[in-house]
Amino acid sequence: MPTLKKIVVQDFRNIAFQEIDFSPNVNCISGNNGEGKTNLMDAVYYLSMTKSAFPAPDRFNWRYGTGGFTIGGTYLMENGLESRFSIKVGEGEKKLVRDDKPYARIAEHIGVLPVVMVSPGDISLVSESGEERRRFANAVLSQMDREYLAATQTYNKLLAQRNKMLKDGVVDWDLVDVFDARMAAAAVPVFEGRKRLTEELRPIVGEYYRLISGGSETVSVEYRSDLFRNSLTGLFAARRERDLALRYTSAGIQRDDFLFTMDGYPIRRCGSQGQQKSFLVSLKFAQYEIMKEGYGYAPMLLLDDVFDKLDMNRIANLISMVAGNDFGQIFITDSNKVRLSGIVDRITDDRAYFDTVGGVFTKVE
Numbered sequence: 001m002p003t004l005k006k007i008v009v010q011d012f013r014n015i016a017f018q019e020i021d022f023s024p025n026v027n028c029i030s031g032n033n034g035e036g037k038t039n040l041m042d043a044v045y046y047l048s049m050t051k052s053a054f055p056a057p058d059r060f061n062w063r064y065g066t067g068g069f070t071i072g073g074t075y076l077m078e079n080g081l082e083s084r085f086s087i088k089v090g091e092g093e094k095k096l097v098r099d100d101k102p103y104a105r106i107a108e109h110i111g112v113l114p115v116v117m118v119s120p121g122d123i124s125l126v127s128e129s130g131e132e133r134r135r136f137a138n139a140v141l142s143q144m145d146r147e148y149l150a151a152t153q154t155y156n157k158l159l160a161q162r163n164k165m166l167k168d169g170v171v172d173w174d175l176v177d178v179f180d181a182r183m184a185a186a187a188v189p190v191f192e193g194r195k196r197l198t199e200e201l202r203p204i205v206g207e208y209y210r211l212i213s214g215g216s217e218t219v220s221v222e223y224r225s226d227l228f229r230n231s232l233t234g235l236f237a238a239r240r241e242r243d244l245a246l247r248y249t250s251a252g253i254q255r256d257d258f259l260f261t262m263d264g265y266p267i268r269r270c271g272s273q274g275q276q277k278s279f280l281v282s283l284k285f286a287q288y289e290i291m292k293e294g295y296g297y298a299p300m301l302l303l304d305d306v307f308d309k310l311d312m313n314r315i316a317n318l319i320s321m322v323a324g325n326d327f328g329q330i331f332i333t334d335s336n337k338v339r340l341s342g343i344v345d346r347i348t349d350d351r352a353y354f355d356t357v358g359g360v361f362t363k364v365e
Helices: 037-049 120-127 130-144 146-168 173-213 232-238 240-246 273-295 312-324 337-344
Strands: 003-012 015-021 026-030 068-076 082-090 093-098 115-118 219-224 257-262 300-304 330-334 351-357 360-364
Touching: 003 037, 015 037, 015 360, 026 037, 026 337, 037 068, 037 082, 037 115, 037 130, 037 300, 037 330, 115 273, 120 130, 120 273, 130 146, 130 173, 130 257, 130 273, 146 173, 146 240, 173 219, 173 232, 173 273, 219 273, 232 240, 257 273, 330 337, 337 351
Parallel strands: 026 330, 026 351, 115 300, 300 330
Antiparallel strands: 003 015, 003 068, 068 082, 082 093, 219 257, 351 360
16 A cells, blocks of 8 residues: 655645655644644645645645645555655646656546545535535545546536536537537446445445444435436436526536435434534545455545544544554544544554644654
8 A cells, every 4th residue: 555655845835845754654743723734634635636635726725925836755655666756736737747757647646645534624525515525425436436537527527618608698509419418428437436435335434433423323325316317318408498597507417415314314404513523534434444445455544633523432432443443554633732642652653743833843753
């Protein structure tokens, strides 16, 4: 499994320049809120996914007063050899390099360095629109299934062109027929991938939630899609007049959603903060298990402020899960250094600690 040995970060958010060596096992980053712990985690995520874990344009990741950022990492790969990866982002530029050789297409990199990130921002999966839940599904499936990634990119490009014609109000329906046929073909692997992912997630999420919560509630995941009712070409044909009036495409996989429930009710309405956090951690750990099974080795696990809003019993259950499974390299942040060291020292002696102040990371010996 790929293991991050060293990262070099320049001008990424509040990190001016840092070169950090990591443990191949557990890495603990502590510091007060706003000092840069999450920024470092996101830099690690960026090297894997070529974008931030948070939905914001790249320019919002530049350090104030600069025109871009660079992130580089040295990894020990699953074949036992080292590889160097770097990504440089500037105005109108995103360049990704492996061992001094640029990628022809950035999409070729997705899945090379598998990663799962758990963060406080995950609450948007419960509280926000279906777009956030689709982003989650895409982050899982695009790392494991190149056909899914290509189909999603094709569909989104065609959707943008179709919507532009509808918005302009000058529609060539013969051309729309071509778009519709190509979009229908691209939608099939996306629909099938999301349906399969839901079926795989459901029992694993339920079991992780039982372990974290002590079995006090039952949770589930359901997939909602227009394609359960009709083919995409059929949906498009039935909604042509509606789409023309609305000036956008009103049916399709861009409307897909995932329903998260607790004891049969939407968890966003009936779950407490602790219950929602427990569910989200269970969801991400289920993602981890599915990816580990798919790759044959463990992805990197980024746990950003994961103990927040969990009581000590749930924290103890969570840590026992981490200690009892074949986990790979783990990164954990917490504002409570004493709590973090007390938890991690019980898991392993092979760990590294870092203090964070103002975007500067100092290894604690």
